[in-house]
Amino acid sequence: MGALYRTIDRGLLRDIGALIIAAAFIGVSFGAIAVASGVPGWLALVMSMVVFAGGSQFMAVGLLAAGSPVGALLGGLLLNARHLPFGLAVSDVVGHRWPTRLLGSHLLIDESVAFALSQTDPVQRRAAYWLTGVGLFVTWNLGTAIGVVVGGAVADPAALGLDAAFPAGLLALLLPSLQDPAARGVAAVAAVVALLTTPLLPAGVPVLLGLLGLATLALRRRNQEEKR
Amino acid sequence: MTVAVMVTVVTVLALGTYLLRLAGVALAERISLPEPVRKVLPLAAVALLAALAVTTALTEAGEVAGIARPAGVLVGVVLAWRRMPFAVVVIAAAATAAGLRLLGVP
Numbered sequence: 001m002g003a004l005y006r007t008i009d010r011g012l013l014r015d016i017g018a019l020i021i022a023a024a025f026i027g028v029s030f031g032a033i034a035v036a037s038g039v040p041g042w043l044a045l046v047m048s049m050v051v052f053a054g055g056s057q058f059m060a061v062g063l064l065a066a067g068s069p070v071g072a073l074l075g076g077l078l079l080n081a082r083h084l085p086f087g088l089a090v091s092d093v094v095g096h097r098w099p100t101r102l103l104g105s106h107l108l109i110d111e112s113v114a115f116a117l118s119q120t121d122p123v124q125r126r127a128a129y130w131l132t133g134v135g136l137f138v139t140w141n142l143g144t145a146i147g148v149v150v151g152g153a154v155a156d157p158a159a160l161g162l163d164a165a166f167p168a169g170l171l172a173l174l175l176p177s178l179q180d181p182a183a184r185g186v187a188a189v190a191a192v193v194a195l196l197t198t199p200l201l202p203a204g205v206p207v208l209l210g211l212l213g214l215a216t217l218a219l220r221r222r223n224q225e226e227k228r
Numbered sequence: 229m230t231v232a233v234m235v236t237v238v239t240v241l242a243l244g245t246y247l248l249r250l251a252g253v254a255l256a257e258r259i260s261l262p263e264p265v266r267k268v269l270p271l272a273a274v275a276l277l278a279a280l281a282v283t284t285a286l287t288e289a290g291e292v293a294g295i296a297r298p299a300g301v302l303v304g305v306v307l308a309w310r311r312m313p314f315a316v317v318v319i320a321a322a323a324t325a326a327g328l329r330l331l332g333v334p
Contacts, residue, residue: 017315018318019314038229040231043235050246056241060238064234064237067229073241073244076237076241077244077248081248082276085252086276087249087252087256088256089270089273090253090270090273091252091253094253096257101254105246105249105250105253105254108249108252108253117274158325159329159330160322161296161297161300161321161324162322163288164298164304164322165304167284167285167301168285168300168317168320169321170284171285171304171308172305172317174281175308177274182271186271187275188278189275190276194278194279194283195282195287199290199291206279207276207283211272211276217268217271
């Protein structure tokens with residue numbers, strides 16, 4: 001770990017720091033909302049530790065409060081289904097030995113995948129993945145604990161604009177990948193498909209349908225063959 | 229709702245989520261993917277992240293997310309595109325959305 005720490009780019013470290021601090025505030029709001037919805041404080045803490053996927057946690061708490069445990073479970077799992085293709089895509093940075101793989105898999109979140117993708121050098125990619133995962137795990141759980149204790153006294157995340165910080169951060173991390181025209185086509189179609197299907201389908205499915213953006217690669221190849 | 233039901237939901241959700249995570253990571257080495265598919269995998273992550281970012285930027289519970297949030301995200305993206313530091317991007321996005329809401333913009 002010491003060697004890993006020394007090899008990390010200073011700027012990368014600062015960027016990860018900014019994101020995990022934002023995550024702490026969202027964790028605070030999760031803890032507060034969970035308790036307000038009738039979930040015991042200790043269970044909200046356990047949830048942040050063992051589920052460790054913010055979107056599905058907010059959804060599950062909301063549906064539990066609405067009296068729908070089955071919906072909370074299925075909705076949460078559907079929302080988290082994207083982690084499987086994420087794992088396929090970044091398996092190289094998670095590790096090859098089983099102990100690291102078992103631990104690293106739990107750190108597979110949108111942010112760690114996005115940070116890994118934003119780096120080209122293999123060492124930086126690995127470092128970005130692990131630091132984001134571990135750092136966010138710490139701040140997310142710390143935030144949840146604060147939210148559980150302080151409860152409704154904390155400010156609403158919308159008032160702090162945190163709901164805009166998350167997608168802006170993800171898009172900023174995607175920008176380097178988008179310099180490749182093929183990736184731009186994939187991302188554009190993925191975004192349009194997901195956006196158009198969002199009003200029609202249950203949460204989680206539109207994002208998975210974003211994978212249809214990969215079809216642009218086949219079209220692109222066919223066009224290139226026709227030109228030849 | 230009893231606590232036992234909630235504990236069950238959290239337990240199964242945690243196990244299921246972990247298995248989804250592990251399955252992708254473990255499968256990547258287990259199955260020998262053809263080279264073209266292997267090359268496309270990072271783009272699969274790009275597709276998913278783009279879909280996730282754009283839907284969370286523009287929608288909330290299946291409906292349009294108002295003005296403040298998309299405006300904040302737009303400011304963040306422009307700053308990122310102008311190669312501003314990541315922290316500036318995130319803070320500017322949040323500050324724009326928060327400021328607009330303070331002015332009464334939804």
